[in-house]
Amino acid sequence: MNIWKISILNLKSKPISTFLSIFILSLSIALLLGVQQLKTSFKNQIDTNLGKIDLVIGAKGSPLQLVLASVLHLDNPTGNISYDEAKNISKNSLVKLSVPISYGDNYKGYRIIGTTNEYTSFYNAELENGRKVKKVMEVVLGNTVSKQLNLKIGDTFLSSHGYVENDIDVHSDKFTVVGILKPTQKVIDRLIIANLESFWKLHNHEGKDEDESHTEDHQKAHQEES
Template sequence: MNLLKLSFSYLRRRALNTLLNILLLSFGIATIVVLLLLSYQLEDNLYKNAEGIDAVVGAKGSPVQLILSGIFHIDAPTGNINLKEARELMNHRLVASAIPQALGDNYRGYRIVGTTTAYPERYSAELAEGTLWDHEFEVVLGSDVARAEGLQVGDTFVSSHGFSASGHTHDEHDLHVVGIFETTGTVIDRLILTGVETMWGIHEPHDDHDHDHDHDHDHHHDHEDSHSHDHDHNHDHDHGHDHDHGSNEIAHAGYTESRHLGHNHSRGRDITDESFLSEEYDDEQITIMLIQYRNPLAAAQFPRFVNENTAMQAAAPAVEITRLLNLLGVGLDAIQIFAYILILASVLGIFIALLNSMKERKYDLAIMRSLGGSRSKLFMNVILEGLLISLAGGLLGMLLGHAAVEGIGLLFEEAQQFAMSGRVFIPGEGRVLLLAAGIGIISSVIPAIQAYRTDIAETLSKA
């Protein structure tokens, strides 16, 4: 015999009512847990991916869009930038390092990023197997990509144009998997990395023929119709093979030559982290640069310099993420209010149930006192009942919340991008359980005081 058993026996007597109150509370708690988990993981994910990136440079447009597409690879980019201009920025005195990204293709929804090896290094991505790329058309897969698509080193695939799996297929160029990264918990897991030149190579028209077919399968920069930029010259192939820029011809020729020389359809030319900077590519474009500043002072000067003096823009991830989270926060707050209303309802529910229960069992309370039970024992008995309900509701709510987040992570593509998981536990949840305990105590304290005040003689003589 103990108080817990006694409390439990009363809860069992009104099992349905108890269950309803537990459920009501658990819905409120679950909502809070979902919000906590989602915002924590979102924030964590955002800041983790943006770590060490002081600015993102890309075509002019929405800075948030630039950040989302350049760091998190979830939105379409704002457009493309000229390699020549980008190169000048790379050498800017305030820039310590710049990682280029050429975007525009995907494989089954996984973005292919033409970049340098500095990009995976930034996220400390280690190779699980294989090697990094050192030729055109060689790719290294993020762990999620490899797992989801069942690709292994040595496999080949063709990319699709754009950012959704339904784009036009570039079936003239096989991409060769030469390596797979370990899971990093960052955006790298969902990307396919390759050299910058690969992205250009994919979009080179084939020497052979049929440029009518090619003519409206545009290039990485063209999907942004709304975006106007004045340096799209070398990629407008609607006039067929007739390139009007010599350098591009050279590049093109060099590329086909190496392919034919090696008789190796699988590989393009050797490439290095610097090879894309060659002047022969002056008319090519990249999409985004991830910039690290040389000193903190640059934060004030560099974005203004870029925005005012170039056709490009620079956006600071820290600023944009904070702005994004603030915007999101309004919505989250609204849901949170809803959750607290649910919780308030359950406080009332538990309170009313216990209050009614006190009426039903006033004789029980009196007899327990008569049997030698102290006032504090009866008080604790009722508090314990409130606690049992609220902790059951709290635990069930946490379970539901985690299950819901896991479900959201599995069901929604957008959530997958942020690697949402219900199997993550965060410190804030301890406070949720404390909240549940507090609810139990708050809702039971008045009934418990009633129990405490039970007058034995008066109660029993009224029987």
């Protein structure tokens, strides 16, 4: 009698133990594959949301928190840098494109950011309806924001301070929706995009050189073209 027959007979003699062993082994393999799939999916999602951003510059603090806050919009900002400092960085010969952002307000839980029209290029986002921001207190909505809040071109709303919806610290100036972006399956779908001047107005800044609040600087490092 060879070892295979002995093994089979042993398995047949202890059916419950055999079943449990096979079940636990199968469960372990499924769990391992599930974790690996989740890891791969999470990595792909992160890479997608990073878009074409090569470098993020902000105030001293946690690098991870800086990326989570200013790129993925999942955390609170580490601190502020002045607009003048952001402009000086953008003049560096190694910087191909510099896009500053200001943030700190929300509408019904969706973050509002003040930036330039170049911001959408990081995510290859295109307009589905309307136009780009041209004036103070105009906004372009990410596709998810538009659908979830049922906002359309021409609608107006009041923003509130912070990243959580509240009825206490509400600004008196109304935003007007002028554009809606096509869905991208990226973080920009969940953002409300205004210009920097809108944030300076909301936070009582008289000029952009005086802005010391909620400013981060996204830098796209210079890449040599072959």
